[in-house]
Every structure is written in structure tokens, then in C-alpha cells.
Amino acid sequence: MYYRGKKITSLEDWKSRRAELKNLALKNIYGFMPEPPRWDAKIVKEVLLKEQNILYKEVAIQLYKGQTPTRTIRLSLFIPANQSKPVPVVLALNKCGNPTVSSIQEIGIYHDRILHPLCKKEMKKRGGTLESLRGLQNNYWTLDTLMHRGYAFATFHDSDIGADINSLEQGIFPFYPELKNDTGWKLISAWAWGLQRAVDYLVTDKQIDSSRIILFGHSRRGKAALLAAALDERVAMVIPHQSGTGGMALGKKHPMESFSQINRTFPFWFNDRFKTYSGKAKKLPLDQHYLLALMAPRPVIETVGKLDIWSSFWLSYKTLKLVSPVYELYGKKGLTGSGKISKRESFKTNKPGTIVQVRRPYMHTMNGDYWNFILDFADLKLCNCE
Ligand code: GTR
Numbered sequence: 397m398y399y400r401g402k403k404i405t406s407l408e409d410w411k412s413r414r415a416e417l418k419n420l421a422l423k424n425i426y427g428f429m430p431e432p433p434r435w436d437a438k439i440v441k442e443v444l445l446k447e448q449n450i451l452y453k454e455v456a457i458q459l460y461k462g463q464t465p466t467r468t469i470r471l472s473l474f475i476p477a478n479q480s481k482p483v484p485v486v487l488a489l490n491k492c493g494n495p496t497v498s499s500i501q502e503i504g505i506y507h508d509r510i511l512h513p514l515c516k517k518e519m520k521k522r523g524g525t526l527e528s529l530r531g532l533q534n535n536y537w538t539l540d541t542l543m544h545r546g547y548a549f550a551t552f553h554d555s556d557i558g559a560d561i562n563s564l565e566q567g568i569f570p571f572y573p574e575l576k577n578d579t580g581w582k583l584i585s586a587w588a589w590g591l592q593r594a595v596d597y598l599v600t601d602k603q604i605d606s607s608r609i610i611l612f613g614h615s616r617r618g619k620a621a622l623l624a625a626a627l628d629e630r631v632a633m634v635i636p637h638q639s640g641t642g643g644m645a646l647g648k649k650h651p652m653e654s655f656s657q658i659n660r661t662f663p664f665w666f667n668d669r670f671k672t673y674s675g676k677a678k679k680l681p682l683d684q685h686y687l688l689a690l691m692a693p694r695p696v697i698e699t700v701g702k703l704d705i706w707s708s709f710w711l712s713y714k715t716l717k718l719v720s721p722v723y724e725l726y727g728k729k730g731l732t733g734s735g736k737i738s739k740r741e742s743f744k745t746n747k748p749g750t751i752v753q754v755r756r757p758y759m760h761t762m763n764g765d766y767w768n769f770i771l772d773f774a775d776l777k778l779c780n781c782e
Contacts, residue, residue: 397689397722407725410692417690418627420682425642426623427581427667429589430572434460437597443502444477450543451475452502457597459568466571469556470494471594472503474539475548475603484608484632484778485548487594489587489617491515491560492529493553498539499531510559510566538764545771548604550594554617557590558583562664578668584642585667587620592628599630608632608778612770614762615707616665619643626690632778633695635770636712638704638760642666644712646684648677651708655680685718692719693726695777696751699766701758713753723750743772750777 397404399417404410422428441454457469472494476483490496492515495503505526511519515529522528542549554560558567560583564576568586575581581589591611599606610633613621618639625634636644641653642665656674659666673680688696698716700709713736720730729749737748738755754769 397685397718399686404722404725410722410725414690417682417686421623421626421687422585423579423667423669424673424680424682425666425670426585426588427669428575428579429581429585430461430575432592432596433466435593435596437600441502441504445500445502448500448540448543449477450500450539451477451603452500454502454504455597457593459593461571464571467556467568469552469590469593469597470504470506471550471552471597472497473548473550473601474498474500474543476543476546479546479603482603482605483546483548484610484774485550485598485604486542486610486612487550487591487598488612488614489554489591489620490533490551491554491617492518492532493526493555494551495526495530496532497534497537497549497551499534500539501530503530505530506553509553509555510561511555512560535764536762538767541764541767541771545775547610547771547774550598552590552594554587554590558586560616562662564664580667582664582667583662584616584620584623584665587617588624588627591620591624595624595628595630606630608774610635610774610778612637614638615640615643615760616662619665622687625694626687629694631694633697633774634691635697635699637699637762637766638701638707638709639698639712640707642684643707644684644688644698644715645708646711646714646718647680648683649711649714650677651711652706653708683715684712685715688715689719689722691751692722693728693750695773697770697773698751698753699769700753700755701760702755703757703759704761706760709753709755716751716753719751720749737769740769740772743769743776748773748776 453473622636625631723730732749
């Protein structure tokens with residue numbers, strides 16, 4: 397990989413630049429986050445769901461700033477029951493509240509969170525209660541698949557940290573007025589920070605294998621998952637699913653969604669300094685491969701949809717290509733072969749490298765088919781058996 401026109405040739409050289417790369421990404425795109433805060437966690441519910449063979453836990457992670465309680469992350473944690481050993485976990489933000497991820501009745505409903513306008517619309521169609529949204533995204537998360545394959549699943553509503561609306565007078569933001577400046581955090585950065593707070597808890601949970609924490613995020617939440625994982629080495633693997641501009645797609649190579657468009661439609665996602673690059677992408681002192689490179693030597697599976705043109709998956713493939721040599725500095729395989737996979741058999745026949753792009757014939761969506769690819773890859777890469 398090249399950094400500021402110079403080829404990085406040794407691992408020492410690369411390692412010495414990591415802090416600088418993190419700083420560049422936060423300063424110019426996402427915005428600086430606060431230091432990890434003090435927190436405590438309470439298990440508010442723990443039930444064994446015999447029929448589904450799931451241990452369901454609800455954990456209230458209370459965050460503080462000094463002595464002041466700030467936000468509470470309400471983590472829903474689904475653990476395959478009867479495991480003799482700690483299990484790997486997939487952690488993800490959800491869009492419309494924890495009860496939407498599965499029809500399980502025990503998932504608590506909370507009325508004190510801001511609901512995204514699209515979730516509200518869906519709720520209206522279904523009779524207007526939060527209860528009516530239970531299981532809304534069954535086919536998106538396919539919890540059964542995760543459980544059957546021995547993976548725990550942890551999720552929280554993105555509104556716990558910040559609602560996806562054009563206002564930073566809500567969520568965690570009012571507690572950090574000192575970050576209300578050009579380079580301070582906005583929503584994507586705050587979500588990433590929130591994911592790291594869930595990791596703070598997960599590494600302490602005895603039923604979870606702290607060396608196999610996987611972050612997943614779709615689209616805008618994929619941008620946040622990528623950022624969180626890149627900055628936090630406790631995360632073992634990331635799936636930035638269909639993450640597009642500000643995620644995996646190279647921003648300087650004319651992605652479908654330009655900086656001007658994304659800044660205009662979502663002025664609350666990236667920091668204010670990033671707005672100065674609208675129409676001037678070439679001036680940005682980094683591109684997305686700098687961020688992804690921070691994942692090395694950890695595995696990355698980028699799942700994309702061939703019909704999801706808006707996410708510019710051909711440009712995220714370029715990101716993977718640029719980052720591949722950094723994996724080699726660590727003595728790992730980066731991309732192998734073309735690095736693109738479209739059939740599950742390929743995981744067996746031509747073993748993928750540590751990073752891979754999976755292309756499937758879908759639009760902007762998530763489903764069980766993608767999960768099977770992801771779990772095949774995780775089985776291969778996080779088994780310590782290669
Ligand atoms: C789009 C946005 C994308 C992507 C997507 C999503 O409207 O332009 O950057 O994040 O939303 O989150 O589904």
C-alpha cells in the first residue's frame with residue numbers, strides 16, 4: 397500500500413503509521429469521539445427459551461460522564477443454549493428496536509426511544525403499536541441460522557446512542573458539548589463509539605468468547621461497524637455489508653453517491669470538516685482503504701449486492717485490492733485469486749484469503765443467504781485452525 401506517495405514496505409513502518417491514519421479518518425470524515433467512558437452493566441432479564449434452545453439476556457449498559465449517567469445501551473443478547481464453551485458473537489446495531497430482530501416474546505419493548513420515520517411508517521401500517529413491529533426483520537437477521545451455527549447475537553437500537561434524524565440535540569450528543577465543533581463526532585462516529593461500548597461489556601461476559609467478537613452493519617450502520625472495528629482491535633472480524641460511500645467504497649473514484657450528495661442528504665452523519673470536501677473529493681487527505689487497512693491482520697468479509705448499484709461495490713472491491721498488501725506485511729494472505737466469491741462452494745474449493753468480497757444477486761437488503769456466507773467465512777477464519 398502507498399501512504400502519502402511512499403510505498404509501505406515493512407511491518408514496523410506500517411505499525412508506526414496506524415495512529416496517524418486513525419487520526420486522519422476521524423479528523424476529516426467521521427469526527428473525534430470521547431475517550432471510553434466509565435460504565436456499569438445490569439442483567440435485567442435472563443431466560444432460557446427451551447423451545448428455541450436460546451439463552452436470552454437483556455443487559456442495561458449504563459454509560460457515565462464523570463459521575464453523570466448519560467445513555468443506556470439496552471443490549472439484547474441471544475446465546476445458543478447448552479454450550480460447554482464460550483461462543484463467538486455477532487454484534488450489530490438495529491434500526492427499529494430490539495423486538496424487530498426476532499418474534500421472541502421476551503424481548504423488551506421501550507417507549508422512550510426516537511423511532512426512525514420509516515419504522516414509524518411501518519408501525520402505522522401494522523396498527524400503530526411497538527408490539528406490532530415484533531419480528532419485523534425476522535428474514536433479515538435469521539436468528540435461527542446464527543443460533544444453529546453456534547454464534548451468539550448481540551444487538552441494540554441505534555437510538556440508544558443517537559437517532560438517525562437530522563438533529564444532534566438528542567441521544568448522547570447533548571452530554572458532550574465540547575465535541576460540537578468542525579472535527580467533533582456526528583452520528584456515524586457516535587454509533588461506532590456506541591458499538592465499542594457494547595464490546596466493553598461483551599468482553600466481560602463469560603459466555604462469550606472475547607477473542608471472537610464480530611461486528612456487522614448494513615449500509616449506514618455498515619459505515620459505523622467498519623469504523624468501530626478499524627479503531628478497536630478487540631474486534632476480531634467485520635462485515636461492512638453494502639456500506640457504500642463513507643464505508644468501503646473509495647470516495648475519490650467517483651462513487652455513485654458523491655460526497656456532495658451524502659453531505660446534502662445526511663448532514664448529520666459525518667463531521668463538518670468533511671463538508672468542505674463536497675465537490676472536492678480529491679483534496680481529502682485519505683481514502684477508505686486507509687481505514688480498512690487498520691483492520692489488518694483481522695478478517696474482513698464484504699458482502700455486496702450486484703443489484704445494489706448505489707453502494708458502488710466495484711469501488712469497495714478496489715479498496716480491498718489496495719489493502720491486500722498490508723495483510724501480506726503481517727504474513728497473511730490478503731485477497732486470493734480474484735478475491736471475489738459468488739458461490740458458497742468456493743470457500744472450500746479455492747480457499748479465500750483473509751479479506752474477501754462476496755457478490756450476490758440482490759438489491760439493497762440483508763437475508764439468510766448472506767448470513768450463510770458470513771458464517772462459513774467466520775468458521776474458516778476464526779477457528780485458529782488454518
Ligand atoms: C442511502 C444512503 C447510503 C446508505 C443507505 C442506507 O440513502 O445514500 O449512503 O447508507 O441509505 O443506509 O440504507
